[in-house]
Amino acid sequence: GDQIRTIDLFTRPQAAQPQEFQSIQLIAQEWRKLGLDVNVRVMPWEQMSDVVWYQRDNWDATAWQMVGRPERSDPDEIVFNLFHSTTADKGYNFIGYLNPEYDTVVEAERVEIDEAKRKELIDKAQEILAADQPNMMLVHPKQTFAFDKTVWDPASVVEQSGIGIRNTWTFMSLTPVGEQKDIILNSGDNVQAINPLYISGGVDSWVFELVYDRLVRVGPDGLPKAWAAESYEWKDDKTIAVTLREGMKWHDGEPVTPEDVKFSFETAVSGEAPMYAPFATNIENIAIDGSTITFTLKQPAASFVTSSLAKINLIPKHVWEPIIADLKTKEENAESYQEETPIGSGPFRFERWLTNEEIVLSANKDHFNAPKAERWILRIVPNVEAALGMLRSGEINFLAEFSGDPQVLLQAAEQDGDLETVSTVEMGFRYVAFNNRRPPFDDPAFRRALSTAVDRRLIVKAAYRGYAEPSNSVVSPALGFWHNEAVVEGFEAGHDVAVKILEDAGYTLEGDRLHYPGDQKETLAE
Amino acid sequence: MLDTTLPRPGFVARFFRSLRLPLNDPFAVAGLTIYAIFILTAIFADAIAPYDPTEILYTPDYDLAADLRPGEDGFILGTTSLGRDIFSQIVYGTRSALLIGLTAAFMVALIGSIVGLVSGYFGGWVDALLMRLADVAFGIPFLPFVIVLAAFLEPSIWNVVIAMALVLWRDTGRVIRSQVLTLRSRSYVDAARVSGSSDFKIILRHIAPNILPLSFLYGSIAIGWAILTEASISFLGFGDPQSISWGYMLQDAFASQALAKQAYYWFVPPGVCIILVVSAGFFITRGYENLLFPKLGR
Amino acid sequence: MSHLKAMASRALQLALVLWAVVTILFLMFRLMPGNPMAAYIDPTFTVEQQEALMAQFGLDKPLWEQYLIYLGNLLQGELGQSFRYREPVAERLMTLLPNTLILTFSSLIVAYTFGILAGAYLAWRRGSVVENTAIPLVLTTRAMPEFWLGMVLLAVFSFWLGWFPAGGTRPAGASYDSLWALYTSREFLSYLALPALTLAIYSQGLPLLLMRSNMLDVMKEDFVTMARIKGLSNWSVVVRHAARNALLPVMTSFAIAVGYQLQGNVVVESVFSWPGLGRELVNAVSASDYPLAQGAFLMIAVVVILMNLIADLLYSLLDPRISHA
Amino acid sequence: MTETLLSVRDLKVSYQVGKGSIDAVDGASFDVPRGSIVGLVGESGCGKTTVARALTRVIADNASITGGQILFDGQDIAALPEREMNALRWRDIAFIPQSAMNSLDPVYTVEYQLNEVLRRRGGLGRRQARARCEELFEMVGIEAGRLGDYPHQFSGGMRQRVAIALALALNPKLVIADEPVTALDVIVQRQILDQLRELQSMLGISVILVTHDISVVAYVCDRTVVMYAGRIAEAGPMDAVLMEPSHPYTMGLRNAFPDLKGAASGVLTPIEGAPPNLAFPPPGCRFAPRCPFAVETCTTQQPALGMVAPDHRVSCHRADEAVKLRQEAARTETWLADA
Amino acid sequence: MSKPPKPLVSVKDAQLHYRVGSAFSAMRGHSSVVKAVDGVTFEIQKGESVGLLGESGCGKTSMGRLLLKLEEATGGEIQFAGDALSGLKGPALKRYRAKAQLIFQNPFEAVNPRFTIRATLAEPLENAGIPAAEREGRIIEALELVRLPQPQQYLDRYPHQLSGGQLQRVVMARALILQPDFVVADEPVSMLDVSVRAGVLNVFRDVRDRLNLTAIYISHDLALVRYVCERTIVMYLGRIMEDGPTEDIVREPLHPYTKALVAAVPVPHPDQSHDPLPIGRGAPDPRNPPSGCVFRDRCPLAFDRCAKEAPALRPAGSRKVACHLF
């Protein structure tokens, strides 16, 4: 066959994503050893995703990542949206993975309420993916965060499975040991908006998860836990009854009522909050009876509690009703509406927001789970070195984001003595997405070969400095229940393995360059 | 052309003479020497550098050769956190630094000189148009422009050059224009006109040689600008990781937390190289200033 | 009559330059790869949402129509809505502009005060050992990449010595009644110190070298010799006559330096977590947030153009040869 | 002979250039009587400005007074400590530079610059200074209303008048005017010279008038000093020097000047050649290479400044043949033959 | 007065107005026009040499530049040998360039410091299409014409290696090398030392006579003009005040301005008049010339009519005068 064209491999800039960048350098070097000409192209996230998402026929392979979020404790969002054929056209299956067998498995998984049966289906899905290698899974990074133990009682820090210690639970329970009662933490990204009806940047969610309550929150163990709901109960596989907690108050003093809850869910599908719509579209009806709210679903949904009840922010009807009514008459929707002072019912109240500098929240002492700290202050620090320096000097006391080398952090903690670090395997993961639409990536054998060519342990060591778990499954070991250990253990990697797969599939090396099997032509060379 | 009966010095020699290199200024000589050393390094980079600057290296025991201190395992200046040889990077970095610096300087000097010559000599609407264009170029903040350009085209060291060519001709252009204005009013230009020389000939013969040193001066300022800008652009993440430059090395160092790791060997060598080359340019520039505007100097 | 006409023509000229810059900006950003939609990509991102967003940002309209809308909005002082932050660009930038300006001006004032004094001193002491060592040193400061210098200062003065905080404009959670109260507070100074110092070190070279060479120039003027012959004191000769005259071009270079500095801020703001225009611009560009990037760029450009104008005016004001023509 | 105010004795000034040095003034001696105008003439580069500046002791950085005495009122100011010299400047010795445009500080008003001298150097109070300013302006014929103007607002002639006013501000004993009218038009030149003459006789001061134009000397000066290549060629009363020149150079100069009053058909006669390079002066008389009357000794031996008539000195080996030479010098052929 | 029918140069009501002032002075309403030449009319016959006299800034150089088409007239007409200068273009202009030449004030400025003397003199030859082989001979010839002894030794020197007098001769040689009909000399000796002035003037006179050149000699010094020219035109603020035979003007100036000018010229004699000049103090301001007669504000004889009406240049005996008194 023809010589395989130069393969473009996208990655983000080193300054933004050092580990990803380094992994890609290593991977490219391994692939070149197979006889491929690899061109690493560095571009900022927005450009990269523009190509990958909107020009689906136009790329070869790209570094990509899924981050851990509490709602993703249920594997449904990942296993369905990333690989199902319905999302291949314009949805998240941008790699164009089409496998009818896989489709059936995940369609069944969605509506299976029985956990044991569902677990089998999820395992099966992981196996199919391992065999097909539509993506090349790399690692589940370990999130490493740090805090000042002379300020915060280490016992009050909560490690959330798959997420790490930077989580809502920690912020609520952190207990000061001394004078300093403010949680001061850092973020490298700017806060984009604090809007309960808009899903914006990752940092934003740290803020609105504290300001707004939800009926259910995903607990530190990854399992849903009643929160603003006193309790919830499946009446049948399409009906769930939720009892609202008594005595809750909005930050402006008004009581939280079942009407507010109903309003919150209805607003999501009102057309004014398109981003939240997917989480509430499955609801057919919401009925109120005293403090009990009954949701009737259109279809059974295994993940409803995690992905809907634990996702929709509760918002005060008296504040938002006039706003929504006004927005109906305008071109904008609620996503671009920024309240002067966001009013929620959560454990922290909104105090102040200085553009690109800091956000200040104060403890809501009236909350049923009132925080121990007094204030929660988020500082925007784009320079990693500076963030670490600030932690050591006490300018911040909780390192909530650290994109640098974890070893450096550990070393700093050791030297300093006042710092404690906690590393947690993430439920998110890093991978290289293959464009399954384009040859040679349409050949599972080729994908498998590329994937096996790279020793994940080298990536873990060289790029992540040991702070990651090698991965071969989209379901992280952090989600212990759903994770299929076998797919990872059965994965064999190495240059020789890859060469053998390629040879078996008929690829040939001519000169130093890899050629297609048989008489396959290169159709995409420029 | 002028007179063929007499032997004339060769073109190259004449060119260098007309540049009027400030060889009697010790600073300028130091600058020229630094340039010479770096130019030689760039030319013979392949022979000097022991490794490919982008190659990820392994230690004899098949471990990644990352974070090695200078001298360890035979790496003269150590390795980066990705296991690349710093010395080789410095050597190859010379190449891109000079490539960027010299081409940018050439573009800036060339475009600026042409604009200045045409504008200053012909005056009238040509002048008005070109000077308004210069005003526009003055209105465009340079570094942001390069960033946008880097985002617009792909990250590449040439972005800096293109941006400089598009924007920075303005300074050279204006200065040369005013110089041309004074030259134009010199009697010998009138004399040339009276003796029947065409405009083109006058520009070429009587005016251009006089602004050559000035173009060269602005060119050497541009070298520094280009290298510094490339470094800043790399630092902000818009650089080209394929071609190793000193700016890239600096940003690599900071992305790898050189300060926290106290890995001075990551950022001192490229930093020193940048400072050397850019200062060398400034030294030469100053020598020139003393030469061109002797009343400035002492 | 001709007075008004000249004013009008000057204003027209300025407007033309601005229009050209605006148009270049518009085209540049529209033709740029990258898609503002990229910020929303999520496994739950649906087709309808994508289309709704395109319509909301007006990206479904033809280019010329977008251009006209953009120009129309500009004329009304609107810079559009940020894609990423979903808020009016002008509002957002106006909160950042004061930070950038104060950083720029404070660093330049330090740089110019120092540069002018040192430049005058070096001119006075020309040929001395001090001068011979100072000049290469000054040239070297201009040869250092700003971020490099910034990081080193950060490491030394913040991490190592702990004298100054590492980033931001104020202590965590501190609140002030007004911007004025913030800018006049002692804490603010400690936050301002390092970034301003970085910029100042970088920019002192220009006034210093300029002042020095102007001084040398002016000291050779007949009126300085005359001042000596008049038997005036050294101080009178050097300060009243030489320095006063040498200062003119240096002062006008200040206005132009403001323009350059605004551009240089981009890097320093990132190093010192300074919430300013430059950082915002970089973020906006990499996020393909056209309206925001365009707005930030435009704002910097306007300041630069204004400063060029002020430089012209300043010169004609400070130099009696022009102002009393 | 009236009392001598200034007596320059064997003054030597040299400039350091690269490794070598130029003896720009090499043994100049002349006297300035009280209340007289002395013209210092010579062609470009002969050292007139150097002498004039040496008298103020504000000289170029690379210049140094290497010998001789400058006796001012009996005191050798060449040897005076800098502080005492500075006290003397402007109060006793004032200076009018060639180009008043460049010698007035462009950023201050004329009044400021007058005040600076009157108050800082003259110790006058604000009121007195103001009155003196007005008085000075009246003296030089400019309306007092223009005191607040900047130098560039005056025309060339007026600026020269301002410079004169400035020089007279502290009633100095000696005013040194370095080519005060060279850059001006004939009409303005004449007006300024009239003014200078008038003020000088009114105030009884002494003036050294540096010029390269013997017509100017003829118009205003009492005495003439002719310089050639850093040396004094001839010095004496103005009419004696002009009408009965004893130095061939002076004779040549006379021939080279067009004369509006003379016959229309007159032919001008140039002195061929150029002044010597002062870095390598000829060993004997410096004029010898251009001199039609040069003899053997002239090229080997330096002539001394000798007396030809009372108060009239010439440095020429053939000074005693002056009358004969003068006749020969009047013929054009004399000068051409030697070309 | 009868004139030979065909003058070589004829200037009719020539004007040259410069627009001056920066954008800022314009803003304050200072933008203005300098009328460097404002309605000048005269004729020059073949072989005549005319002195253009007047104080600094009166427009002498400007007039010269107009005549050489270095500046385009903003009004009026200038003819050379019957052809209007304004219409000259391309080859015709080139031919004119060979016929009309300029000698400059400052010899050090008039030659390109980077050109050797040979290159300087070769330029006009080259432009005129003289073959390279002939040039050397022509150059030597021209240098001999201006009495530069042993011209060969200067050919490879650079301008700074020559004295002012020598260089001015080179400049003259360049002007003469194409054997022009018409030469404008703009203060050719004002930058030279007195002792060498005479030599250059003599060469000028000599060459003019030998080549039968038509010449304009620009100067502010009447004594020099008298030495070179038989006819003199006196200018003041862009206009002609008086035009006539030099000797007549020197002996008996008519116009009040000319009177002052003649009286002001210093002479190298101890015995001369010290009478005050018959002219007011102050300098002419070319941007705001007085109404009517431009000289009236300095004129001791000015009367009402002078403010209202600009006097025309009228014949008065052997010459023409622009004054209401004649």
Ligand SMILES: Nc1ncnc2c1ncn2[C@@H]1O[C@H](COP(=O)(O)OP(=O)(O)OP(=O)(O)O)[C@@H](O)[C@H]1O
């Ligand atoms: N600063 C200096 N350094 C070196 N040489 C100098 C300096 N100033 C003057 N000279 C030389 O000294 C000599 C005398 O110069 P000076 O200025 O006194 O002459 P001058 O008679 O005033 O001439 P001019 O008529 O041109 O003003 C000249 O040969 C000149 O080149």
Ligand SMILES: Nc1ncnc2c1ncn2[C@@H]1O[C@H](COP(=O)(O)OP(=O)(O)OP(=O)(O)O)[C@@H](O)[C@H]1O
């Ligand atoms: N290029 C120009 N732009 C504007 N004004 C000019 C220009 N050239 C000359 N002028 C002005 O025109 C007037 C006449 O100038 P011109 O040079 O012709 O005078 P001039 O008689 O030759 O004077 P000088 O004796 O000083 O050489 C002056 O007021 C001068 O300032």
Ligand SMILES: [Mg+2]
């Ligand atoms: Mg002098």
Ligand SMILES: [Mg+2]
């Ligand atoms: Mg002139």
